[in-house]
Amino acid sequence: MGVTEAIILGMTALLAGGINAVAGGGSLVTFPALLLFNIPPLTANATATVAAWPGLLSGAWHYRGHLRPYWRPVLALSAVALLGGLAGGTLLLAIPSQAVAHAVPWLMGLGCLMLVLSPQIQKAGRMAREWRPDSIGSVLGWRSAVQFAVGIATGFFSAAGGVLLVASLSSFGLRDMQLMNALKIVLGMAMVTASVGAFIAAGQIAWAQAGIMMGGAMIGGHLGAALAQRLPASALRVAVIIFCVAVTAVVALRQSA
Numbered sequence: 293m294g295v296t297e298a299i300i301l302g303m304t305a306l307l308a309g310g311i312n313a314v315a316g317g318g319s320l321v322t323f324p325a326l327l328l329f330n331i332p333p334l335t336a337n338a339t340a341t342v343a344a345w346p347g348l349l350s351g352a353w354h355y356r357g358h359l360r361p362y363w364r365p366v367l368a369l370s371a372v373a374l375l376g377g378l379a380g381g382t383l384l385l386a387i388p389s390q391a392v393a394h395a396v397p398w399l400m401g402l403g404c405l406m407l408v409l410s411p412q413i414q415k416a417g418r419m420a421r422e423w424r425p426d427s428i429g430s431v432l433g434w435r436s437a438v439q440f441a442v443g444i445a446t447g448f449f450s451a452a453g454g455v456l457l458v459a460s461l462s463s464f465g466l467r468d469m470q471l472m473n474a475l476k477i478v479l480g481m482a483m484v485t486a487s488v489g490a491f492i493a494a495g496q497i498a499w500a501q502a503g504i505m506m507g508g509a510m511i512g513g514h515l516g517a518a519l520a521q522r523l524p525a526s527a528l529r530v531a532v533i534i535f536c537v538a539v540t541a542v543v544a545l546r547q548s549a
Contacts, residue, residue, distance in 0.1 A: 305505035309347030309512020319451035324539035338491035343505035347513030348481035355474035365425040370482040376443015381487030397544040423465035447487035
């Protein structure tokens with residue numbers, strides 16, 4: 293790995309850590325960056341997932357005060373999310389790498405589309421009765437089933453995880469945006485932790501790239517969590533969408549060449 297690659301991946305991870313803390317979808321930046329440096333798709337997805345973990349941990353620490361009153365139900369929901377993430381990561385490893393490579397442009401395009409539609413999804417969620425994770429009973433049933441499904445999707449393709457988490461929490465009726473952001477980060481960390489374990493066991497991590505990106509993601513996660521309480525996420529979301537669409541087009545063209 294050259295100096296230029298190290299600098300670009302480090303800066304990309306710094307940006308992604310901030311994006312994950314503010315809006316979600318940071319892996320839509322790190323995943324294609326790894327692809328552009330000729331990292332195989334399966335390894336790129338696994339490495340981007342590993343790289344996201346320190347940033348999520350940093351963001352979760354920053355939001356600990358918001359979650360403290362709800363720690364029991366949050367812990368229960370995190371356990372469900374962790375199992376889903378493990379199932380998704382295991383499913384990804386079971387699919388032939390060639391099939392994963394062909395699916396990459398479609399997966400990235402789907403992630404971009406979900407990011408575009410996320411405001412509409414959140415708006416629809418506001419029609420539901422207002423909800424907070426006040427007890428373990430409040431997170432059981434269909435809400436746990438939804439989080440398990442989101443965990444599978446995140447473990448399979450981490451770039452879509454942040455957007456799916458925001459959509460699912462909105463559908464629950466959660467209106468407190470700071471609490472939503474805190475839950476998004478903690479549940480995302482649970483999903484990523486499980487899938488990371490599966491990827492490490494399978495030897496699918498590009499550790500040189502992951503090490504550089506983990507440092508950038510941790511700094512970005514801390515800065516992003518601080519800024520998330522002051523800045524609107526809309527401008528950042530638009531920038532991520534533009535970047536995502538452009539890189540998806542490049543990846544699709546390279547694959548068809």
